[in-house]
Amino acid sequence: MKIRLVKGGVFPILENKEGEVDSQMLQTGFDVSGTIQGEGKLSGIPSLFIRLAGCNLRCSWKAFDGSLDFCDTPYSSHKLEDFDELDVEEIIAIVKRNLHGIRHIILSGGEPTLQNLGVTKLAQELKKLRLHITMETNGILFFPQLARYIDLFSISPKLRSSEPDKEKISKMDFPIEEVLVDQHKSIRKNLESIQKYINYCHTKDDYYGDHPKAELKRRSDKDFQLKFVISKANEDEEIKQEYLDQLGNWTPEDILLMPLGSSRNFLEKTSHMVAAMAVKNRWQYCPRIHIDLFDNTQYV
Ligand code: SF4
Structure with a gap:
């Protein structure tokens, strides 16, 4: 079964098929992005990343100071020009060669769920290697x-601020089909799926079983996080009204x-405002460590 990945979509790579470090490939000390979950x-x-190609959204933002920012992996979404199609077995072979003690896999994109069947097979094979798998998804x-x-x-x-509009599109260096x-506007929010x-x-709960009073309790082998990208003040109100008030079974640590x-x-323009918003609501501030460490160096 073939899976579509962005070019070089398994990273960091240490070894080629012959078991040698290929000079054309990235040598991963701790000096490039893609080495850790950020x-x-x-x-x-x-962590070892597997970046899937293709997305059903076209996120673009206008920050509170008027500056624009787009999906940080446009080569997996807006601007998907080049990709690899690999068999699950080929991906597993690359993973095995490049684990070197890494126990965490990140399935990212793009949007991994668009290739549901292939990604399911891939995840099943990864689990046989006893790896921890995070899947990054827009939740649709x-x-x-x-x-x-x-x-x-x-x-x-x-959030609403991610919706593309005429002004944003006019400033992109790549076109988005209407x-x-x-x-994007019609599908970006799917509460049923997130729930x-x-x-x-x-x-x-074991005690109450199927009784209507039964409460749900957290499983020890599964976890989730709802990670919101914040571009301007007051977006916490939208998060509460449009999402959290309508979702159940989350705790502040999940937000x-x-x-x-x-x-x-x-x-630098947004982090202090976002940290204050997180503290005000007793939610978590989520730094982006890979950007602190590597700035906007693109690997894949
Ligand atoms: S959902 Fe994620 S990958 Fe898709 S366009 Fe938005 S930011 Fe990019």
Whole structure:
């Protein structure tokens, strides 16, 4: 079964097929991005990334100071020009060669759930290697068969500020088809799907069983986080009204606010405001460690 990845979509790479470090490939000391998980509950953990190609959204933001920022991986979404199609077995072989003690895999994109069948098979094979799997998703689609193999659902629901509009599009250096602009607006929020992810991380209380009074309790083998990108003040109100008031079974520790910005310069403009917003609501501030360390160096 073939899976579509961005070019060089498994990283960091240390060894080629012959077991040698290929000079054309990236040598991963601790000096390039893609070495650690940079965001969320598991930030700082050495990880191997698998970046899927293609996304059903076209995020673009206007920050509070009027500056624009777009999806930080446009080569997996807006600007998908080049990609690799690999068999699950080929991806697993690359992973095995390049683990070198890494125990954490990040399935990212783009949007991994768009390739549900292939990604399910891939996740199943990765689990056979006893690896911890995080899946980064915009939360629009939920597939229980895939969820079965995922340990941490890193869900990033999109706020109104992510919607592309004429002004943003006119300043992009790559075109977005109008149909995808409309699609972004109509599908970006799917509460039902997000609730399914959350519920998948819970099980019924043993004492009450199927009784209607039964409360859900948290499973020890599944976790989730709702990671919101914040571009301007007062977006916490939208998070509460449009999402949290309508979702159940979350705790404040599951709610992460991440400042908009794919460069240190940009992050400086938003991070203090976002940290204050997180503290005010007793949610978590989510730094972007990879940007602190590597700025906006693109690997894949
Ligand atoms: S959902 Fe994520 S990958 Fe897709 S366009 Fe938005 S930021 Fe980019």
